[in-house]
Structure formats: structure tokens, C-alpha cells
Amino acid sequence: xxxxxxxxxxxxxxxxxxxxxxxxxxxxxxxxxxxxxxxxxxxxxxxxxxxxxxxxxxxxxxxxxxxxxxxxxxxxxxxxxxxxxxxxxxxxxxxxxxxxxxxxxxxxxxxxxxxxxxxxxxxxxxxxxxxxxxxxxxxxxxxxxxxxxxxxxxxxxxxxxxxxxxxxxxxxxxxxxxxxxxxxxxxxxxxxxxxxxx
Amino acid sequence: xxxxxxxxxxxxxxxxxxxxxxxxxxxxxxxxxxxxxxxxxxxxxxxxxxxxxxxxxxxxxxxxxxxxxxxxxxxxxxxxxxxxxxxxxxxxxxxxxxxxxxxxxxxxxxxxxxxxxxxxxxxxxxxxxxxxxxxxxxxxxxxxxxxxxxxxxxxxxxxxxxxxxxxxxxxxxxxxxxxxxxxxxxxxxxxxxxxxxxxxxxxxxxxxxxxxxxxxxxxxxxxxxxxxxxxxxxxxxxxxxxxxxxxxxxxxxxxxxxxxxxxxxxxxxxxxxxxxxxxxxxxxxxxxxxxxxxxxxxxxxxxxxxxxxxxxxxxxxxxxxxxxxxxxxxxxxxxxxxxxxxxxxxxxxxxxxxxxxxxxxxxxxxxxxxxxxxxxxxxxxxxxxxxxxxxxxxxxxxxxxxxxxxxxxxxxxxxxxxxxxxxxxxxxxxxxxxxxxxxxxxxxxxxxxxxxxxxxxxxxxxxxxx
Numbered sequence: 001x002x003x004x005x006x007x008x009x010x011x012x013x014x015x016x017x018x019x020x021x022x023x024x025x026x027x028x029x030x031x032x033x034x035x036x037x038x039x040x041x042x043x044x045x046x047x048x049x050x051x052x053x054x055x056x057x058x059x060x061x062x063x064x065x066x067x068x069x070x071x072x073x074x075x076x077x078x079x080x081x082x083x084x085x086x087x088x089x090x091x092x093x094x095x096x097x098x099x100x101x102x103x104x105x106x107x108x109x110x111x112x113x114x115x116x117x118x119x120x121x122x123x124x125x126x127x128x129x130x131x132x133x134x135x136x137x138x139x140x141x142x143x144x145x146x147x148x149x150x151x152x153x154x155x156x157x158x159x160x161x162x163x164x165x166x167x168x169x170x171x172x173x174x175x176x177x178x179x180x181x182x183x184x185x186x187x188x189x190x191x192x193x194x195x196x197x198x
Numbered sequence: 199x200x201x202x203x204x205x206x207x208x209x210x211x212x213x214x215x216x217x218x219x220x221x222x223x224x225x226x227x228x229x230x231x232x233x234x235x236x237x238x239x240x241x242x243x244x245x246x247x248x249x250x251x252x253x254x255x256x257x258x259x260x261x262x263x264x265x266x267x268x269x270x271x272x273x274x275x276x277x278x279x280x281x282x283x284x285x286x287x288x289x290x291x292x293x294x295x296x297x298x299x300x301x302x303x304x305x306x307x308x309x310x311x312x313x314x315x316x317x318x319x320x321x322x323x324x325x326x327x328x329x330x331x332x333x334x335x336x337x338x339x340x341x342x343x344x345x346x347x348x349x350x351x352x353x354x355x356x357x358x359x360x361x362x363x364x365x366x367x368x369x370x371x372x373x374x375x376x377x378x379x380x381x382x383x384x385x386x387x388x389x390x391x392x393x394x395x396x397x398x399x400x401x402x403x404x405x406x407x408x409x410x411x412x413x414x415x416x417x418x419x420x421x422x423x424x425x426x427x428x429x430x431x432x433x434x435x436x437x438x439x440x441x442x443x444x445x446x447x448x449x450x451x452x453x454x455x456x457x458x459x460x461x462x463x464x465x466x467x468x469x470x471x472x473x474x475x476x477x478x479x480x481x482x483x484x485x486x487x488x489x490x491x492x493x494x495x496x497x498x499x500x501x502x503x504x505x506x507x508x509x510x511x512x513x514x515x516x517x518x519x520x521x522x523x524x525x526x527x528x529x530x531x532x533x534x535x536x537x538x539x540x541x542x543x544x545x546x547x548x549x550x551x552x553x554x555x556x557x558x559x560x561x562x563x564x565x566x567x568x569x570x571x572x573x574x575x576x577x578x579x580x581x582x583x584x585x586x587x588x589x590x591x592x593x594x595x596x597x598x599x600x601x602x603x604x605x606x607x608x609x610x611x612x613x614x615x616x617x618x619x620x621x622x623x624x625x626x627x628x629x630x631x632x633x634x635x636x637x638x639x640x641x642x643x644x645x646x647x648x649x650x651x652x653x654x655x656x657x658x659x660x661x662x663x664x
Contacts, residue, residue: 018491074628096395099426100427169345176214180222188459190452192447194255195253196445197313
């Protein structure tokens with residue numbers, strides 16, 4: 001997983017709320033059984049609208065997406081995260097995220113930054129006035145900077161550390177392998193097992 | 199201080215807890231389906247790992263599988279490939295898999311409970327957000343992403359940040375004609391699509407207790423649409439009766455011991471909830487969604503809200519967009535809107551009680567001309583039971599067939615989908631733009647309203663017929 005420390009890039013303003021994962025990656029593309037190859041499937045159906053933000057050449061090569069509240073609601077498909085990353089996004093900024101999407105994003109090193117609606121609005125106005133303007137997301141300081149705008153954001157210490165180091169969840173868990181075995185020995189014996197189904 | 203039901207179940211599954219770290223939870227049951235899993239198995243192989251507990255893992259084929267000709271080779275090459283990968287991966291790693299056409303196959307959240315795999319007090323995960331369905335048994339059940347699937351396969355654990363607790367109390371009894379589906383739609387409209395975010399919802403109160411297990415599953419299923427990853431209902435005699443005798447339910451002395459334990463799984467009187475919502479069941483009526491989020495919904499006869507009723511400009515724009523997409527007029531009810539298709543199915547509503555409800559409404563009546571009615575049972579067992587009870591004869595007499603089991607038109611990953619502009623009354627759980635096919639227009643409803651709509655040819659409740 002690529003570490004995330006301080007990133008500066010072109011930001012795209014997505015002036016929409018409730019962007020569900022069916023919009024981020026329509027279900028018909030989920031039969032592609034890989035984590036790569038989704039960059040032209042990102043927001044596929046919305047990109048057919050001529051004035052959709054990603055169709056504007058000013059935002060080509062954008063690496064930060066700034067969206068309205070409730071980004072990533074709906075289906076748990078992790079493809080939504082891969083599609084954003086395959087396209088080139090390193091982070092999404094929104095007032096609120098769908099829980100499952102946020103978890104998937106942070107697992108993959110796609111940083112989700114929560115900022116108040118008022119700051120999002122200021123960022124949108126800045127980006128629309130000066131298309132191609134860059135935004136800096138500093139995970140070390142937990143701060144977003146763009147022009148005159150500076151905003152602090154929250155992220156728990158453990159996730160921040162994991163993203164700064166680029167660490168994989170499974171490696172971290174397996175450091176507790178012995179504890180997992182101990183736990184298994186004291187589980188209730190009548191808990192379900194699929195061997196009972198044969 | 200007492201604990202909530204969710205806290206009790208969570209705390210008995212903590213393998214490791216470190217300062218400032220998410221809790222490492224043990225997973226009692228890991229369910230898989232063919233769509234979100236190939237990458238997880240590839241990841242296992244790439245890192246030289248194996249499945250730690252194949253005996254706690256089960257696969258099914260449900261999302262992109264056809265609901266007709268299930269004994270033939272799958273026509274769609276992409277679906278055929280994904281199912282083939284599922285079969286290879288499950289065989290390679292020793293995981294039990296219920297294949298298309300087999301007796302136990304079905305939608306993952308229908309077959310889990312059916313097989314008695316949903317034990318109160320257990321943790322259940324699956325690469326599908328509607329895993330929340332199984333919380334109806336007092337299990338902590340939630341959807342996970344593909345990387346988390348790989349994590350559970352490799353370690354049988356999952357690091358999870360602790361969630362807050364929300365109580366939704368439904369007082370009184372549901373009026374005649376108002377179902378579990380109408381109840382959860384009303385809850386979502388009240389709470390909003392983000393109301394439950396960061397929380398586990400516990401549903402309580404008389405109306406919840408009066409629901410059958412299938413009704414409770416319908417309610418818990420759509421917890422996700424209220425923003426919550428998991429929804430739970432405390433187990434009671436109905437829960438025990440449902441589980442008794444099922445293949446993965448304990449027997450004899452083990453059964454008695456488990457039931458005694460399950461009886462301790464309830465929120466203590468002095469448990470503290472971070473959020474509380476109270477609903478009066480007596481005020482509820484059949485509900486329908488009019489927009490493109492599950493919260494954009496209201497009583498069937500109520501006028502659709504006008505965008506001007508939303509002071510926030512971003513929200514107002516969202517409502518305008520939704521209404522334009524759905525081609526509906528604010529100020530008028532959706533009752534009476536003609537539909538092209540009625541879909542009965544999905545993990546929300548495809549169990550035997552749902553099919554009986556549909557048969558009750560269709561009995562002696564016919565599907566309106568120009569309307570296609572699709573009835574997709576949640577599992578092969580539900581399908582067989584429907585046949586045994588003669589329900590399929592009622593469906594056929596009305597002009598509809600009973601298909602084979604799968605997610606079908608809920609997610610429209612297989613060939614069961616709407617064409618652009620088509621309007622459907624659907625018993626599924628999501629009405630997002632393009633959900634049931636590009637350009638499709640979905641109205642989420644209960645099975646009773648769906649059946650009445652099929653007869654009327656337009657959105658209607660059973661009470662509107664004759």
C-alpha cells in the first residue's frame with residue numbers, strides 16, 4: 001500500500017450529495033475480477049453528462065475529489081475505492097462518508113477527509129474560480145491547505161499511523177496469531193459450523 | 199453501567215484490544231458470494247496464505263446468476279467467469295459452496311438464517327452490505343469489503359473501530375395492511391440515509407416484538423439504508439422457535455445450554471444509547487419511495503414534496519435532480535403512477551411469508567396488461583415451499599411465473615434488469631439512479647403494495663383494489 005504523508009494535487013469539485021457507490025462504479029462492471037482496470041469506469045454513467053466535472057479538461061489529472069455530504073453510501077463494493085484510485089485519486093474530501101466506503105477507502109490507503117460543509121463550499125468556490133488550482137492534504141499535520149483556506153481535520157492516531165507507514169491490515173493482525181488461537185480454544189462449542197451442513 | 203445488546207455481543211468477541219487501536223474481533227461465520235471475492239482469494243495466494251477456518255466459511259452463488267435455466271451453462275461470459283472462479287477458489291481452499299441449481303442455493307442472507315447459521319450473540323460478516331439482515335437474530339452482522347474478506351479468510355478476525363449505539367423504539371402495533379417493509383421505510387425517512395452512520399441500530403418495542411422472524415429480517419436488512427452498518431433485534435421465543443431443528447442449530451443438551459445463553463442477550467435497563475428515536479406504529483401507512491435515495495419516500499397517498507420545501511440549496515438541487523430523473527411531479531402522490539415492471543424479490547423481501555402475501559393479493563386477480571411481474575424466491579427451499587403450498591399456481595393464474603433463486607433485479611447484475619426509462623415497483627432495498635438498469639426508475643415498496651400494483655397497473659395498495 002502506498003504511504004500517504006503530504007499530498008498536493010489538482011482537486012475536482014463534485015457538487016453533489018448522496019453520491020452512492022452505484023454511481024461511483026455501476027454494478028455491471030463488477031464482473032471484472034481484479035483490483036485494477038477501472039479508471040474509465042469511474043462515474044461511468046455520470047460521465048455521459050457533458051457538464052460532469054471529470055469531463056472538464058481543467059480537472060484532468062485531478063488527484064483529490066471534493067464532494068458533498070454522504071459520499072459513498074449504499075453497496076459495500078470495494079470496487080468504488082479501486083475505481084477512484086485507478087483513476088488517480090489519492091483522497092476524497094466530504095462533510096460525511098458512508099461507513100463501509102470509508103472503511104474500504106482507509107484500508108486501501110485512499111484518504112477520506114471530513115471537513116465541515118462551510119469549508120467544502122469555500123473550496124468549491126475556489127476551484128470553480130480558478131480551475132486546476134491545487135490543494136494540499138497534510139496527513140502529518142492533519143491539515144488541508146488551498147489558497148487562503150486552511151482547515152484542520154480529524155483522523156484517529158492508529159489509522160493515521162498506518163497510512164503514514166503504508167501498512168497492510170493482515171500483517172498487523174498476524175502479529176497477534178497466538179492470541180487468536182487462545183481465543184478460539186474458549187469459544188462456545190455449539191456455535192455454527194458449515195461442516196454441519198454436509 | 200449496563201450494556202446494550204450490541205456491546206454484549208461485541209465484548210464477547212474481542213480477541214485483542216490495544217490502546218488507540220481498533221478492536222480485533224473474532225468472526226463466527228463468514229459468508230461469501232461470487233462477486234466481491236475473486237480478488238480476496240488472489241490476495242491470499244499472492245501472499246502464500248490459506249483460509250484459517252474453512253469450517254466457519256460458506257459460499258453461495260446469487261448476485262450475477264440467472265434466475266431461469268439454472269441447470270444450463272450460464273450465458274453471460276463475465277458471470278460465467280466469476281462463478282467459475284468462485285467454484286475453483288472454494289474447491290482449492292476447502293470451502294462449502296452452494297451452487298446454482300442446488301437444493302440449498304439462494305441469496306446469501308436468505309440461506310444463512312434458513313440453515314440455522316445465524317445464532318444470537320454471534321458475529322457474522324459477508325461481502326455484502328445487507329448482511330445486516332441477520333441482526334434480526336441478535337447477531338452482530340455486517341457487510342465488509344473485499345480486502346476485509348481477505349483479512350477474515352486469512353485470520354478469522356477483523357479489526358473494527360468501535361461503533362456507537364442507536365435505539366429505534368416502535369411503540370404500539372402496526373395497523374392492518376402495514377408491513378415490516380413499510381415500517382423500515384418509515385424509519386429511514388425519519389432518520390435519513392445518514393442518521394445511523396457510525397452506529398449499530400437496535401430495534402425494540404411492541405411492534406418489533408410482534409413481527410415474525412422474516413419481518414424482523416426485512417427491518418434489519420435496510421439498516422444500511424439508514425446509514426448504519428448493522429441492525430439488531432434481541433432474540434426471544436420466536437427466534438428460538440425459528441432456529442430449532444435447522445441444520446446448523448444445536449440439539450439436545452447443547453440446544454438447552456445455548457438457549458439459556460441466548461436469553462441473556464438483551465440491552466440492560468441501564469444501558470446507555472447515544473441516539474434514540476421513537477416511532478408510533480399506529481401512525482404508519484403503506485410507504486413508497488419516490489426519489490433516488492431510500493429516504494426520499496413517504497406514504498403512498500401523500501403528495502411528493504416540492505423542492506422549495508428544502509431550505510438547504512444543495513439538498514434542494516438533489517431533490518430536483520431526483521424528481522427529474524424519476525419523472526415525477528411534486529405536489530402529487532405517486533399512487534396512480536403507471537409502472538412497466540413489478541419485481542418481487544431480494545434479500546429484503548423474498549421469503550415464504552412475502553410470497554404468501556403476494557399470493558393473497560393476486561388470488562383470483564390478473565396482472566394488468568402491459569405490466570411484467572417478476573417473482574424471484576430468495577432460495578431454492580423457499581421456491582420449493584411455495585410450490586408445495588400451491589402459491590405458484592396462483593402466480594401462474596394471475597399471469598406471472600416463479601423464477602429460480604438469486605438477487606436478480608435488485609442489483610440487476612444478471613440479465614434481469616429494466617431498460618432505460620422503465621418504471622418499476624420493487625420489493626428491493628435501493629432506488630439509486632441506474633440501480634435496476636441504466637436509466638431505470640425504481641419505487642421501493644412492500645410485497646403487498648407490489649402485488650396490488652401489478653394488478654392495478656399503477657402504484658397502489660391492496661386496499662385500493664376493488
